[in-house]
Amino acid sequence: MTMNDTAPSSAAPKARKAADKSARTRSREFALQALYQYLVGRNDAGDIDAFTRDLAGFHKADSVHYDALLHGCVAQADALDALILPKLDRPMAEVSPIERAVMWIGAYEFQHCPDVPWRVVLNECIELAKSFGGTDGHKYVNGVMHKLAEQLRPVEVAANAQQPRSARKGTQGTEGGKA
DSSP states (O other): OOTTOOOOOOSOOOOOOGGGOOHHHHHHHHHHHHHHHHHHHOOOHHHHHHHHHTSTTGGGSOHHHHHHHHHHHHHTHHHHHHHHGGGOSSOGGGSOHHHHHHHHHHHHHHHHOTTSOHHHHHHHHHHHHHHHSOTTHHHHHHHHHHHHHHHHSHHHHHHHHHSOHHHHHTTTTOSTTOO
């Protein structure tokens, strides 16, 4: 067997590899990193954008979606905070910058990306929080984002609740190749 051959494996499925990530997932990851710089470093969004575009792997991201997320979240930061704050059980100052940026991304997508199903937005936010946030930050993000989904996408959430549980499972984490 050569190095290019692959032997069948009976091992358990592994975590999603970087090669398996969609362009939209990558755009969310880069937007999260950029928003973190914005929140923590108080850097100019244009400077952050230029820096982020030079990072390794950016060419594999959906740059249009990244632009919408970064610049949309920065432009609407106060409005996004106003949506998120009533869903929190603590002051915004006590929310980590990672979780705050993840929630900005989710709230922005709920409002401005109707082509992305609400469950995909929710799942992507949870995955971002798992990958970049604190130990249980994804649980907190899940609770807040679910409440936001009910507020911002009530028809979609209600329609999903009417489906049998087995039918709902198949819609999580997929975006027609655009997650």
